[in-house]
Amino acid sequence: MPFPPALAAAVARRFLSEAERARLQDLHYRDAGHGYDPFGMHPAFVGFGEAIVQPLYDRYFRVQTYGTEHIPASGPGVLASNHSGQVPIDGMMLWLAVLRSTDPPRIARPIADHFVPALPWIGTLFARGGMVGGSRGNARALLDAGELLMIFPEGVPGITKPWSKRYQLQDFRVGHAELAIRHRAPIIPVAVVGAEEQLPQLFASRRLGRLVGSPVLPVPAVPFPLPVRYHIHFGAPIPVPRDYRPDQADDPDAVAEAAGRVQEAVAALLAEGLRRRKSIFL
Amino acid sequence: VSAPFTVMVTGVSTPIGERLVRELLADSRVGHVMGLTDTPVDRMPLRPSPRLSLHQVDLSRERHTHRLLFGEGRKRELRVVVHTAMHRSAWAEGEKVRELNVEGTRILLSLCERHPSIRRLVVRSAAEVYSVQRDLPVLIGEDHPLNMLPNAPQWVRDRVEADLTVCARMGLSKVQMCVLRMAEALGPGTGSQLYDYLESRVCLRPAGFDPMMNLLTIHDSAVALQKAVHSEAQGVFNVPGADTLPLSACIHQWGRIGIPVPGAWMTPLYRWRRRFTGHDFRYGMNRRRFHYSGILDGSRAREVLGYVPCHPVEWPVADPPR
Numbered sequence: 001m002p003f004p005p006a007l008a009a010a011v012a013r014r015f016l017s018e019a020e021r022a023r024l025q026d027l028h029y030r031d032a033g034h035g036y037d038p039f040g041m042h043p044a045f046v047g048f049g050e051a052i053v054q055p056l057y058d059r060y061f062r063v064q065t066y067g068t069e070h071i072p073a074s075g076p077g078v079l080a081s082n083h084s085g086q087v088p089i090d091g092m093m094l095w096l097a098v099l100r101s102t103d104p105p106r107i108a109r110p111i112a113d114h115f116v117p118a119l120p121w122i123g124t125l126f127a128r129g130g131m132v133g134g135s136r137g138n139a140r141a142l143l144d145a146g147e148l149l150m151i152f153p154e155g156v157p158g159i160t161k162p163w164s165k166r167y168q169l170q171d172f173r174v175g176h177a178e179l180a181i182r183h184r185a186p187i188i189p190v191a192v193v194g195a196e197e198q199l200p201q202l203f204a205s206r207r208l209g210r211l212v213g214s215p216v217l218p219v220p221a222v223p224f225p226l227p228v229r230y231h232i233h234f235g236a237p238i239p240v241p242r243d244y245r246p247d248q249a250d251d252p253d254a255v256a257e258a259a260g261r262v263q264e265a266v267a268a269l270l271a272e273g274l275r276r277r278k279s280i281f282l
Numbered sequence: 283v284s285a286p287f288t289v290m291v292t293g294v295s296t297p298i299g300e301r302l303v304r305e306l307l308a309d310s311r312v313g314h315v316m317g318l319t320d321t322p323v324d325r326m327p328l329r330p331s332p333r334l335s336l337h338q339v340d341l342s343r344e345r346h347t348h349r350l351l352f353g354e355g356r357k358r359e360l361r362v363v364v365h366t367a368m369h370r371s372a373w374a375e376g377e378k379v380r381e382l383n384v385e386g387t388r389i390l391l392s393l394c395e396r397h398p399s400i401r402r403l404v405v406r407s408a409a410e411v412y413s414v415q416r417d418l419p420v421l422i423g424e425d426h427p428l429n430m431l432p433n434a435p436q437w438v439r440d441r442v443e444a445d446l447t448v449c450a451r452m453g454l455s456k457v458q459m460c461v462l463r464m465a466e467a468l469g470p471g472t473g474s475q476l477y478d479y480l481e482s483r484v485c486l487r488p489a490g491f492d493p494m495m496n497l498l499t500i501h502d503s504a505v506a507l508q509k510a511v512h513s514e515a516q517g518v519f520n521v522p523g524a525d526t527l528p529l530s531a532c533i534h535q536w537g538r539i540g541i542p543v544p545g546a547w548m549t550p551l552y553r554w555r556r557r558f559t560g561h562d563f564r565y566g567m568n569r570r571r572f573h574y575s576g577i578l579d580g581s582r583a584r585e586v587l588g589y590v591p592c593h594p595v596e597w598p599v600a601d602p603p604r
């Protein structure tokens with residue numbers, strides 16, 4: 001642990017309003033006995049995460065959310081979003097958007113690529129905020145427990161795509177659709193507009209990536225993220241439990257069709273978000 | 283209501299074996315307990331009684347085990363065998379060690395299958411048989427990949443082999459077989475690597491990592507084994523404990539000082555610790571679980587055996603006895 005929960009709670013006390021701290025008291029999570037859930041999430045670190053991310057969320061990226069009524073208030077669900085921006089700031093913004101838009105607050109559990117839990121300090125800190133490694137078993141256990149997953153079906157090719165491919169969705173992997181079908185969870189398409197322009201890429205290096213334990217390391221053209229405005233659009237849930245039977249999780253055609261529907265929904269939300277956006281920074 | 287029956291327990295000189303015997307003696311459904319140990323009976327804390335007989339047996343020698351099972355065991359109509367005996371030291375290696383860990387299990391299995399009255403074999407395995415890696419699930423189900431790494435120490439290899447030896451006969455024999463893969467029982471004399479690790483005032487851990495761990499108590503270990511004795515279920519069951527917490531919290535709860543150091547320093551530092559203090563903790567064996575979380579999922583044991591961990595570790599243990 002980078003530091004103990006007491007210190008995380010002290011930071012939250014210092015930077016979060018009393019009302020927000022009171023709201024976080026209602027955070028639902030599965031305490032495995034010592035204040036942590038089995039995956040290492042701790043509510044004090046959720047408050048800490050909110051305290052750290054909120055200046056970026058409110059002041060720097062000035063996040064605007066749309067369609068938050070589509071986030072399920074309870075039960076399993078999969079948030080499927082586009083992924084971009086060279087560093088996973090979109091994940092952090094989406095995490096906080098869900099936390100703030102739900103009452104009682106819900107944690108969207110980010111499903112990260114395998115290399116993230118192996119990153120020293122970062123992997124541990126993210127796990128305390130709710131992140132889990134991207135194995136099927138982890139996702140299955142969370143959906144069984146009625147949790148909300150945050151999945152970026154484009155994976156690493158999405159977040160590391162060059163400027164010339166901004167807002168062009170990379171091929172969606174199908175794992176999220178298979179999980180949703182098997183566990184009868186709705187898929188909520190999400191489009192993040194703004195992140196694609198935050199860090200224009202100079203080049204991406206696999207060799208440098210290997211040095212830090214990542215499949216590829218994007219090298220940005222600017223030293224820090226640009227103050228773009230984030231617009232996060234939540235679409236109407238795709239009613240997977242109504243449209244697919246659980247046994248269709250083993251049918252590659254059904255799974256591919258569901259993943260295709262998700263990709264189309266995210267693409268439509270992205271197009272709509274771009275149409276409504278006045279400028280990159282406003 | 284069936285008549286009280288006889289249970290044989292191996293490894294009764296270990297804290298878990300001893301606790302299990304005490305639980306069975308307090309259980310009216312059990313008529314007699316045959317306790318097997320490799321240490322002289324007069325040095326045991328348990329005392330023979332009309333319901334308890336103690337036997338010093340070398341499990342790696344088939345003749346010894348055969349004589350007991352087909353002698354007194356046959357007379358008492360032995361019904362259930364609980365096998366908990368395993369070498370506990372992580373540094374104990376060689377043919378003799380393997381003979382107890384693996385051949386002892388194989389011999390016991392074979393004799394149980396030939397025995398006229400034995401109906402059930404319960405084997406205590408360990409969570410260490412599972413592989414813990416960054417790309418594997420944190421919650422470990424019974425179908426989780428096993429640690430078959432060629433460079434795994436004999437402590438692990440023997441446990442995997444003994445476990446699979448029993449699994450390979452499941453459903454093919456008249457004997458019901460039940461393998462309990464137990465979380466680490468934190469206590470003296472259990473062979474717990476973490477217990478040995480926490481015996482130092484200062485506990486080093488790899489910087490930047492703080493994996494989640496699950497810990498079992500000796501009491502819950504005995505409860506799980508006792509439930510398996512009375513069940514008719516066959517198969518592999520994970521047995522988690524009531525405590526799930528990060529490594530740093532373990533250190534803190536134990537009243538120790540945790541110091542993060544670069545991961546590459548851990549192996550040589552703990553090798554020196556062993557050289558100078560004789561401690562058993564072997565970092566190389568624990569390296570992965572000191573980086574990545576691995577928590578046993580006890581759903582199957584809960585649903586089938588009715589086992590729910592309810593005896594948490596009594597923290598803090600100010601000065602644990604060595």
